[in-house]
Amino acid sequence: NAGVTQTPKFRVLKTGQSMTLLCAQDMNHEYMYWYRQDPGMGLRLIHYSVGEGTTAKGEVPDGYNVSRLKKQNFLLGLESAAPSQTSVYFCASMPGGFTDTQYFGPGTRLTVL
Amino acid sequence: SQQGEEDPQALSIQEGENATMNCSYKTSINNLQWYRQNSGRGLVHLILIRSNEREKHSGRLRVTLDTSKKSSSLLITASRAADTASYFCATAPLNTGGFKTIFGAGTRLFVKA
Known part of the structure; x- marks a missing residue:
């Protein structure tokens, strides 16, 4: 099993450009999450999904959109990138039930100029 | 502010010591x-x-939980250089429906060989 994979690993955008980050998991997990991590800080939840076709807002959802059309994939979109969105983005998945272990991807380092 | 807050923010010890x-x-x-x-991962x-x-062990790790004080501790015994990393606590608040985990800002541990 590959676990949780993220594409791309690195990206540089100019202000106003758009992009989509892809997260894929092969563990048949129900729950999936997108976090951002800024220097010296923990992870902040952007959006999450509790199942195929569902999405919900986390702590810092503004400027991001998500979709989960297939159970194994969770996409994070930036419609109009801003320098404040420069961060490392992590995707995670969790089997289900009442809060279990989260499995993390390797991260995507995004720079917005 | 975040649900979980780690202390200290940074810790530097010699190999073999406890953290x-x-x-x-x-x-x-x-x-x-x-x-x-681990850095970049x-x-x-x-x-x-x-x-x-109240207490749980896993190899060289010992975790305690005091719900009356709303606090937890992580003890790493006989530390090794490979333990150098950031350590985060994450809580599953009861009022989040069971599928949201809130991360603290982390403790950066440096183990000197």
């Missing part, structure tokens, strides 16, 4: 987890302790 990190949180929880993050789950447990 203790503390976590405090604000609201009632279902469980508390500790994760490790995703988070890796270390140990989970449920609200009805």
